[in-house]
Amino acid sequence: MTEVFLHVYDVTNSASAKTNNAIVQLNRLLRDGMGLGGIFHSAVEVYDNEEWSFGYCDTGSGVFSCPSKANAVYSYRETISLGKTLLSRSRVTQILIELGREWPGYSYDLLSRNCNHFCDAFGERLGVQKLPAWVNRFAHAGDTAVEVAETTIKRLRQAKTDLVTASKMACRFVRCAASTSSVSSAMGAIDTLSSQRNNANVFRLSILKSPATFLSRNCLGSRGSENEVDHGKSRV
Template structure:
């Protein structure tokens, strides 16, 4: 690397350090140049600033994770409370200061209090399908062969089925639709105050308990799944 290349690389590293330090609200930049950059060859200076830059980049990544986690919770609560996220609550990667982080935490705490005071509940239905045409004759006797799913949880239907592959048996679909089966009826079973993101996260966690290979026609079938989900959503 020529002296010109070293100079350019050093200038680019200095600029990135300055940008990250500004975004984090850190006062480490002048300290670094005072203690580290004064001595040594350009190559030594570049090596030192790269190490310092890596530390700042790691710190920015960790700070960004904090911001994104809080923003995700804010968005979920806004959806649950039926209100819009304003620009002031959107994460800006150029402003990752601890002051800004405290401001968003206060917003989150306020929304959490609002949800506790004014919970909004949405209906959850059991979607029932005929597994066999014979149901048309024996339905009125209280008998039949049926498949079921949790319907209209924020416009999404969740079902459970079995297969030999070792993946989750929970799958999503459109309400009142199931390939190869005839829709019978919907039954209101519970109401939940969980928002769309909360329901999605809940199903992701539940998916580990409902692997395709764990399906059992008698003791762990689609109806067992629907009953379990309805109890957990309340």
């Protein structure tokens, strides 16, 4: 009897570090934050500190092994106990040979026959519990995972660009509004000043005209002749 472990990895096999980081963050959000699942690779360990999984290849078996928790292609995330198997080491080896024939590399399918499906089948043969549902809830792995992450990055970048653009437009609007307000205030001041100047000019003309006419009449001591009054007005 020996304990069987499921090793779970984040699918970080993209050539882009940003994409891989996006996948890790997405898995944290969906798995840890929401309990939904994520984009994972899994492998089963039973005896000898070696883990077994399944992947695509053109010819031969898709079943392969590597040291436990040490798959160099992905990023190790966590280990889950699936219980204990009553099978002997030799029987487990025989099961792996059988699975190797049943799971050729070319039969790999992202949705219906991926590494998580293999681990479930292997665990069933070992007589242990099934994988937690969240491990394979998003069956899209490999290239599909990369595409999802890249699409997410593009959308985040676009959202950031839109936000920056909107902010710039808002700043311009505020500046224009302030400028327009200043211009309006300045124009208002100019109009007021102009009006005051016009009023002042009218007032000056009134001062110049009225008193002169008034004085010319007063200087006569009487209304006098129309010619004298007209002459007094003409001097203005």
